[in-house]
Amino acid sequence: MKEIVLALAIGVLSASGTWLLLRPRTFQVIMGLSLLSYAVNIFIFSMGRLKTAAPPVTGTGAEDVAAYADPTPQALVLTAIVISFALTALFLVVLLASRGVTGSDHVDGREPQE
Numbered sequence: 029m030k031e032i033v034l035a036l037a038i039g040v041l042s043a044s045g046t047w048l049l050l051r052p053r054t055f056q057v058i059m060g061l062s063l064l065s066y067a068v069n070i071f072i073f074s075m076g077r078l079k080t081a082a083p084p085v086t087g088t089g090a091e092d093v094a095a096y097a098d099p100t101p102q103a104l105v106l107t108a109i110v111i112s113f114a115l116t117a118l119f120l121v122v123l124l125a126s127r128g129v130t131g132s133d134h135v136d137g138r139e140p141q142e
Contacts, residue, residue: 076101
């Protein structure tokens, strides 16, 4: 049951992020990138096998590696969160500068013709 919920969450986040990436406004594109990064983070985290109440890897030697939690996906996700936060901040600054220069928040810089 956990796997189905996790797969549905990844699918919904990926689909919503892709839909928002295809929108014409720059803020929606930024939100789409954020949702896609969340989906990728959950996917990477799930690749480390979902375990609850498992001890971390210790320095005394791991006789049974399957009994421990895998720290690699956790480290990768933590790094990805920091990088996506910095990238989102950079995109917001570029969005505000572009809006100040062009007066529009459309991706191509022009308001649609009616």
